[in-house]
Amino acid sequence: MSAASWAVEKRPTLVKVGRWVGWIGIIAVGLYLPQAFPPFRVGQFNTIMAYGLAALGLALLTGFNGQISIGHGAFFGIGAYTTVIIVGDHPEFPWLATTAVGALLAFAVGIVVGLPALRIRGLYLGVVTLALALLFRQALEKYSDLTGGSQGRGVPRGQKFSAPDWTGLANDQWRYYVIFVIVVGCLVLSRNIVKSRMGRAAVAIRDNETAAEVLGVNVARTKVLMFGVSAMLAGIGGSLLVIGSPIPRVSANSFTIVLSITFLVALVVGGATSILGPIIGAAFVVLLPEVVPHEQQVLTPVILGAVLIALMLVAPDGVVGLSRRSASWAWRMLARAADTGPDTGLETGDSSKEQLQLDSRES
């Protein structure tokens, strides 16, 4: 038996093994990164992970449930401000506890925003969430005593999130590892949600709300909960952004509508129906300004736009979708090489199955 036909025969097992190896590899690389890069880069990785959580929240909401939000910057901001305000006012309060508070607050606000989302959908929901993003910015200005307005607000000197002595790590490395663990936890949580009864219900609602309804899915509860969970992930991301930065500081100017759109771009680039995709998309939006020459920074949005258009054409399902398609193409080639397929008709049937699979499966 040739290697190719062996591979084709063992395909399900190989795919499963490959998936595990992939995850272990990603975690290994993730653990190694702060050892290999200077603090400045590690700070960027923290930003990527924070943005990635917001985009992950959007994936659950948009990719798996068919709702849209152009206001996730607000939930992200709720998390960030919660941490800065609590740590600023109560230095004895543990940092990570503020993340939990921010997560709960974002969840609660998400539920409240999710309620009107039951009545409106599509473009109109987009407009309502857009209003949320604008409103959040205005609220920051209005309550500047608390938030610092556009001047911004930081935490007192010496209040940095720093490494305990027993770890032997530099502060930037410690911050990275703490965030990394939380992000991996959120990825696992999201994966489990998608695989759960609720996730199944969410996908059913996305595909056909009426059919889901008459099957006994509580559409209202599922949609509102998905909105809450999505907002919560963004809130955790916001809090982690503060924790991960060497000079924790927030200002109203960083929580504009542009931030919400950045998350959407990360979602689209990475792939909306995937768990890992949003993190990849976040890496793209954070690192893109790096590859654009400094004196040409004005070009960054132009490049971003061009990349988006190109992606819509060649990979409407994002980087993860593209890789899934390449993988299924590779398997087809392998099957042809092995010549085990009974006939070509069956093969094409198989390939279109893969195509459809792209949209509903996470990585």
Next chain:
Amino acid sequence: MSDAVRPGPTVLSVRDLVVTYGAATALHGISFEVHQGEVVTIIGGNGAGKTTTLRTVSGVSEVIQKSTGEITFREQRIDGMPAHRIAKMGLAHIPEGRRVFPQLSVAENLELGSFRRRGDRAAVAEDLADMYRRFPVLAERKEQYAGLLSGGEQQMLAIARGLMAGPSFLVMDEPSLGLAPLIVNQMFEIIQQLAADSGVTILLVEQVATKALAVADYAYVLESGAITAHGPAGELAADPLVKKAYLGG
């Protein structure tokens, strides 16, 4: 129309159902009944209000807000009740145009059918095996994505998915819609068999009146939102007016 004696107790009773979409009235106060163990059909042309009727009975949210009237299912008022609670009472709705979840596999679609039945795993597994026996083609395509099934297969999946809820009452919206004539025949054979061996009560809405009248016990004719005739299906099939309007002479 003769007032024939109908078997069994009333399972579903609809009184003076009115549905208005903005300025347009879809249903002008219709009333009908379904008795235990019957196959009842509502026949009518395009836009007569057939789908609206079924959706109101099942509690589909976008319709029930626009409806008034009294709907009683198993001696309980269900008008205004959300769909998921009505589903829990044993009513399964098989929507028109098949409406399977295209990006889920056949098995996952069936699994969603039993969404409301947590806790009786054994019974669900038994029902699943029964579906695969009843519809062998679904067993063959278990792992395939529902969107890739043929029209007839999708309709079978929609029926099987509805049955996976373990319903006592099945509401079917135009199972023949968009299917080739041969497949339509097959669909009605399936319905007939279901009525004969599963003990489920069926309310069926159809445009293909000949076929529907052939499988039904009792029938209503719905025309522009009003019921214009009703009676035992056999009698209606012989009625000259119905014949002229719906049976091609």
